[in-house]
Amino acid sequence: xxxxxxxxxxxxxxxxxxxxxxxxxxxxxxxxxxxxxxxxxxxxxxxxxxxxxxxxxxxxxxxxxxxxxxxxxxxxxxxxxxxxxxxxxxxxxxxxxxxxxxxxxxxxxxxxxxxxxxxxxxxxxxxxxxxxxxxxxxxxxxxxxxxxxxxxxxxxx
Numbered sequence: 001x002x003x004x005x006x007x008x009x010x011x012x013x014x015x016x017x018x019x020x021x022x023x024x025x026x027x028x029x030x031x032x033x034x035x036x037x038x039x040x041x042x043x044x045x046x047x048x049x050x051x052x053x054x055x056x057x058x059x060x061x062x063x064x065x066x067x068x069x070x071x072x073x074x075x076x077x078x079x080x081x082x083x084x085x086x087x088x089x090x091x092x093x094x095x096x097x098x099x100x101x102x103x104x105x106x107x108x109x110x111x112x113x114x115x116x117x118x119x120x121x122x123x124x125x126x127x128x129x130x131x132x133x134x135x136x137x138x139x140x141x142x143x144x145x146x147x148x149x150x151x152x153x154x155x156x157x
Contacts, residue, residue: 012134019114026110032103034077040107042070043079043100051085051093079103 020037027035038060045059057067071094074080079100085091096104119127 019111022114023107023110026113027103027107030106030110032106035079035103038070039074039079040104042067042074043096043104046080046094047096047104052091056094074100 024036027033041060042056045056048059050056050059053064053068053071056071057064060067060070062070071080071082075082077099078097081095081097082092083095085093115127122130
């Protein structure tokens, strides 16, 4: 049976969305009903050093204004805090709160459990083969925790 490259792209996207939706639903059951995948990308970016809206926008490949809205949402929900920069008190820096760190830890647990479910469904050998094939497709340095990355990758070229 012959399939198009478009089918492959859609299957890969659907696989990502399926895992993200299952993860979001499980996090809601665990007490984080207001947490979305973009929030996880943002928290990982801040934890990796994005300290303001401009840096977060670059990390997420969105405008500074969109990043500022995400920061406000995460701050209002207790996942992120703004505090005075120790080097320049006129500036504010972003910090992941304990609640933010907790949801990041729980998210890792959820995705480990989702992977275990796939191993049970597919078998360990098939899962290892799938992961190895995906690594070959995306290349060595393509796994990014901070953003989907397609816009950032285009801008770097």
